[in-house]
Amino acid sequence: METYHMKHMDQLVRLRRIEGQVAGIERMIEEGRYCMDILIQLRAVRAALKRVEGNILERHLKHCVAQAIGDPAAAEQKVAELQKYFEADRS
DSSP: OOOGGGGGGGHHHHHHHHHHHHHHHHHHHHTTOOHHHHHHHHHHHHHHHHHHHHHHHHHIIIIIIHHHTTSHHHHHHHHHHHHHHHHHHHO
């Protein structure tokens, strides 16, 4: 039986593409490429990671958090997890 978390497997394709982008940036640095070209590629990697993060967060909200709503203790735990997650971005 497939668990809901196994549905994140489709993100592996994106992560492997990002891995290739990072390897490309390493080569650019080794070759002494122009700073702006490197910065553009770094921004592209950050954007791609944000998309993966957003997809996983959306699924978490739609499944894990939604499932916990009927259970006050579980819902409180999910809210605390999300608060901690978003607080990490502020520091």
